[in-house]
Amino acid sequence: MAQTDHAEHDTSSLSDRLTALAAWPVHLVFRLLEWPFAALQRLVGIRRMPWLFLAPNLVFFGLFVVIPLFINFAFSLTGGTQLFLSDRPFVGTEQYGFLLDCETFGDPVTCREDRFWKGIYNTATFIFFQVSFMVLFSLITALILNREIRGRGFFRAVFFFPVLLSPVVVALIWKWILLRDGILNAFLVSIGLDKILFFVSPEWSMFWAIFVSIWAHMGFYTLILLAGLQAIPPDLYEAAEMDGTRPERVFWRITLPLLWPNLLVVVVLALIKGVQIFDEVFVLTGGGPGTATQFIVQYIYNTGFTDQVQNFGLAAAASVVLGVVLFFLTMAQLAATRRRDDG
Amino acid sequence: MGKLAQMMTARRGRGRLHWTDVFSYVYLAFGVVLMFGPVVWLVLSSFKTPAGLVEFPPTFLPLSQIEVEVEGHRKPLPLYRTTLEDGTVRDLAQIRRIGIVSQMVDPENPDQTYKVPIDQREEIREFRLALENYSDPLERFNFLKYLSNSVIVTVVATAVTLLINSMAAYGLAIYQFRGRNAIMVFVIGTLLIPITVILVPVYLVVTQLGMINSLWAVILPGAATPTGVFLLRQYMLTIPKDLIEAARMDKASEWQIYSRVVLPLATPAIAVLAIFSIMWRWNDFLWPLIVLNRSEVYTLQVGLNAFQGELDVQWHYILAMTVVTLIPVTLVFAFLQRFITTGIANAGMK
Numbered sequence: 001m002a003q004t005d006h007a008e009h010d011t012s013s014l015s016d017r018l019t020a021l022a023a024w025p026v027h028l029v030f031r032l033l034e035w036p037f038a039a040l041q042r043l044v045g046i047r048r049m050p051w052l053f054l055a056p057n058l059v060f061f062g063l064f065v066v067i068p069l070f071i072n073f074a075f076s077l078t079g080g081t082q083l084f085l086s087d088r089p090f091v092g093t094e095q096y097g098f099l100l101d102c103e104t105f106g107d108p109v110t111c112r113e114d115r116f117w118k119g120i121y122n123t124a125t126f127i128f129f130q131v132s133f134m135v136l137f138s139l140i141t142a143l144i145l146n147r148e149i150r151g152r153g154f155f156r157a158v159f160f161f162p163v164l165l166s167p168v169v170v171a172l173i174w175k176w177i178l179l180r181d182g183i184l185n186a187f188l189v190s191i192g193l194d195k196i197l198f199f200v201s202p203e204w205s206m207f208w209a210i211f212v213s214i215w216a217h218m219g220f221y222t223l224i225l226l227a228g229l230q231a232i233p234p235d236l237y238e239a240a241e242m243d244g245t246r247p248e249r250v251f252w253r254i255t256l257p258l259l260w261p262n263l264l265v266v267v268v269l270a271l272i273k274g275v276q277i278f279d280e281v282f283v284l285t286g287g288g289p290g291t292a293t294q295f296i297v298q299y300i301y302n303t304g305f306t307d308q309v310q311n312f313g314l315a316a317a318a319s320v321v322l323g324v325v326l327f328f329l330t331m332a333q334l335a336a337t338r339r340r341d342d343g
Numbered sequence: 344m345g346k347l348a349q350m351m352t353a354r355r356g357r358g359r360l361h362w363t364d365v366f367s368y369v370y371l372a373f374g375v376v377l378m379f380g381p382v383v384w385l386v387l388s389s390f391k392t393p394a395g396l397v398e399f400p401p402t403f404l405p406l407s408q409i410e411v412e413v414e415g416h417r418k419p420l421p422l423y424r425t426t427l428e429d430g431t432v433r434d435l436a437q438i439r440r441i442g443i444v445s446q447m448v449d450p451e452n453p454d455q456t457y458k459v460p461i462d463q464r465e466e467i468r469e470f471r472l473a474l475e476n477y478s479d480p481l482e483r484f485n486f487l488k489y490l491s492n493s494v495i496v497t498v499v500a501t502a503v504t505l506l507i508n509s510m511a512a513y514g515l516a517i518y519q520f521r522g523r524n525a526i527m528v529f530v531i532g533t534l535l536i537p538i539t540v541i542l543v544p545v546y547l548v549v550t551q552l553g554m555i556n557s558l559w560a561v562i563l564p565g566a567a568t569p570t571g572v573f574l575l576r577q578y579m580l581t582i583p584k585d586l587i588e589a590a591r592m593d594k595a596s597e598w599q600i601y602s603r604v605v606l607p608l609a610t611p612a613i614a615v616l617a618i619f620s621i622m623w624r625w626n627d628f629l630w631p632l633i634v635l636n637r638s639e640v641y642t643l644q645v646g647l648n649a650f651q652g653e654l655d656v657q658w659h660y661i662l663a664m665t666v667v668t669l670i671p672v673t674l675v676f677a678f679l680q681r682f683i684t685t686g687i688a689n690a691g692m693k
Contacts, residue, residue: 065541
């Protein structure tokens with residue numbers, strides 16, 4: 001915002017004119033709707049008007065959230081490959097039985113639907129590392145950005161920028177860097193190491209899936225933690241300084257306890273996002289090599305939409321399992337948010 | 344020098360440079376490289392020719408070999424700095440290469456040809472932006488179609504979202520009526536059900552409505568956002584009730600109060616929701632991937648994914664198209680960063 005007054009004046013008059021230009025169709029639409037809504041108001045009376053305003057949104061929620069939620073259960077209890085429910089035979093809990101049929105739950109290979117369990121184990125591994133390192137680095141970044149640093153706005157913007165990039169763009173950027181003849185391998189060769197075929201190795205693929213998703217989303221969590229840090233009353237720090245408290249002690253006794261509610265919110269939010277990981281990793285590794293980076297959502301996507309035989313029932317049953325996990329996580333989020341906002 | 348060092352190390356507050364200050368700046372410098380570096384590398388690479396892209400180790404800037412027109416040859420010939428047998432160094436153009444020997448010609452004097460071992464010559468290169476990476480996809484692929492599909496989806500979906508969400512928020516914020524709290528709980532409840540949980544049934548609904556492989560299949564399912572309703576309602580609650588009562592006294596209809604009194608006052612919140620909606624829609628991937636199966640209806644994100652999944656990956660086009668996909672978001676970021684960051688800090692949503 002380092003503009004001179006003159007420049008600011010010019011741009012604002014231009015933007016005013018553009019806004020007016022963009023606004024006139026909007027005004028027109030609202031004008032055209034005026035008469036029918038006035039007629040409806042005479043018809044139903046002012047007491048029922050709120051329902052009229054709510055109606056479009058509720059229709060959308062009903063059509064694309066509530067009804068699907070019930071159909072999902074219905075799907076998970078039927079078999080066959082037909083899309084329309086009336087053509088599908090009822091099979092009871094067979095799909096769930098198939099999904100959950102394992103000799104030992106500790107080893108995906110012993111399960112009848114080993115891809116599903118591989119997806120769950122991969123997701124669990126991913127979440128464990130992704131969430132812990134993301135929260136750690138977000139915290140460090142937020143703590144540093146909260147200091148009296150020159151160019152703080154610039155640095156904050158730098159860390160936040162990748163958050164806005166689309167998952168496909170993020171994945172392509174990193175895929176380009178990590179290719180066999182990519183710049184990272186050029187660096188490895190230049191310091192005397194061998195090239196690494198990152199996407200052929202299951203461990204490296206998982207590492208980069210975790211790394212890239214942290215790279216893309218860290219800025220968001222940093223921002224929440226930064227807001228939390230800035231909400232800590234400065235007089236607490238002043239008092240600590242007057243008492244000559246050591247910085248480490250200030251961190252453990254003031255900063256961390258007061259930031260704790262925010263940290264909790266960040267952890268749960270990251271867990272909710274992590275369970276649903278799909279986009280970046282799908283474009284980056286395609287779930288491979290083999291099924292090394294295939295996660296739950298990709299299992300659902302493959303089972304329902306890309307496999308030769310589209311098994312909608314099985315995909316729906318897996319979604320219900322995912323939904324149950326997300327339900328508990330969201331409850332935890334609401335509890336954490338309430339604790340933060342009340343406390 | 345002393346003055347300069349003093350200036351560099353001076354800090355507000357305490358005077359001395361603590362090790363944590365050094366650590367902070369090192370961390371931040373590293374962060375800048377790690378966060379911006381990949382994007383810079385993408386942009387630089389997108390201007391390289393296919394030959395420049397497969398080069399290993401890669402050059403930093405987009406370079407390409409100079410080619411010259413030589414009399415008697417139809418195609419332009421690549422130029423090399425050549426060391427001749429007698430030790431003189433000259434800039435010669437290569438006519439053809441046979442094994443480890445190449446046949447060269449002097450561009451100044453086209454009758455004079457030389458036979459030179461290939462290890463005696465070196466490419467002469469210049470800085471050149473391969474703009475054809477950007478222009479070719481416009482003609483050769485459906486890229487322009489993907490771009491316009493993405494723009495249509497983003498604009499229409501954002502308009503629908505703003506309209507129906509602001510109407511719902513108005514209904515919930517301005518009126519006292521039975522069932523209001525139940526509706527609020529319901530709206531927040533829909534937050535519990537992300538699209539990943541109901542992929543199959545929403546696909547069924549969209550198929551029933553006959554919208555598969557049309558852009559409506561992408562636009563409509565996500566149009567009613569619980570976050571949007573919540574955000575706008577919280578803002579509208581702060582509008583003084585007297586204003587609405589006064590408008591009613593003046594015999595304004597409820598629709599007029601909504602569109603002429605409340606909406607203009609709620610512009611800041613609507614702007615935040617608009618920015619979020621634009622980003623959600625532009626970047627959307629999983630759902631379009633499921634419902635758009637024909638190339639004509641692909642959005643940019645789906646189209647890019649299809650290109651990178653092909654057997655013969657044309658990276659020079661993909662990189663350029665990725666840069667194009669990145670531009671709108673970067674512009675939004677450059678101009679509206681403040682809105683976005685405060686919006687996220689306040690609402691805790693993405």
